[in-house]
Amino acid sequence: MLLCQQTDKFTDEKLVSLVLENHHYYLCLVKRYENKILRYVYRLSSLKREDCEDLVQEIFLKAYKNLNSFSQNLKFSTWLYRIAHNITISNYRKLQARPKEVYENSESSMWDSFLSDLDIVKEVNNQLLNENIWKILDKLPAKYREVLVLRFLEELEYKEISDILRKPVNTVGTLIRRAKKQFVKVLEKEKINLS
């Protein structure tokens, strides 16, 4: 615990080089990112919390094993998101048939930029809005869902999304545009009212 307090001011990259010398520092890296990655996995997969935690463990174990493949010209968080994304998506595809009823109880303000992007006025009933948005996201193909989550919930830049998904920045832009169109299509088809 004390060890991690000492590293609070260290950059991720510095911490990675410390981990490679002394593996005890890995605990500090995990602590730094566990909530963020858990939230991301949760948003991407809509699985139960326990399932998400199992995935997060898998993610951090894989990240540890592959630590030597981390290159300093990428942000550590981006690299970690990439691993999280790969593991979550492959798991998501395996379990797609399983009914998912758990939706994140996210802050409705999180959707502000997303909804204003779609020219949709925000609902007064935040809880309903939240649930409906997750319902629509769940109906979208994984490729659209993942870009929307990364862009509007994780609030990442196109360049970071490009590095996580291993796709060119232009393709990310196209995917986001199509995902938004698809979102509106499902919204209209399912007659879900957000405004």
Place this chain on the structure above:
Amino acid sequence: MKKQKESDQEQKSVSQKVWQQISENEVEPLPKWRWQLKELLNWGMFFLSVLLGSISVSIILLELFSADWQFYTNVTNSFFTYLFSVLPYFWIILLIVMVIIAYYRFFQTKKGYRFTGLRVLVFSLLLSFAIGLFLYFANVSFWLYDVTNPYIPKPAVYHIHKYQVWQKVNDGFLAGKVVDFLDNKHLKLRDFENNIWKVNCLNAKMYNMEMIYLGKFIKILGEKVSDDLFQAREVHPWKRNIFDKFVKPSIKIYQMK
């Protein structure tokens, strides 16, 4: 007691669970050389594919520029029939496969994903063409052709159209392998039907080559004088480099190599 232990386990944070797994199983990061080797292999495969693609391009150019476009009417009335019979399919397919492999390998490299598919495809194709053109220009494709030719499958119609044009001796076409030099004016040639011809080369113009030597395949335009004597008017190499057309025809007939 067991339940208590399970409950304790559940209450542990993710970081603690991860740490426990690392410690208990003595997990270690994989060595750096594995990633470096992977990257090296990807680049190696990329360049190998481009190189094989370039070889294909150089031989495709050689085949196309060596085809007898001006004489195809000797064997067929249709230009397209002739075109499809002389296309080097093996090399075209190899080029396509190599470009796909190069494209795929490039994406597997660390930063390959940053480029759009079309850009990578065009880049690998252009690189293959540039190197292929160089190989052709430098006459390396002749050597590559000779080395690979015996092993390359070709459709039967290729042989018919390619060789039949030059089997029409009565119409003034003759081709084959130089098997002997009789004197400064005459050489001996074995055609593709294994007939031996005495060829008179006096005053014949030699195109696209500097010398004739034993074993060289040549094409001759001229006139049949008798059953085993042919009077040459023009002598061309069997395969030629398009850039040789800038070399003026020589009237020097042949030299011993």
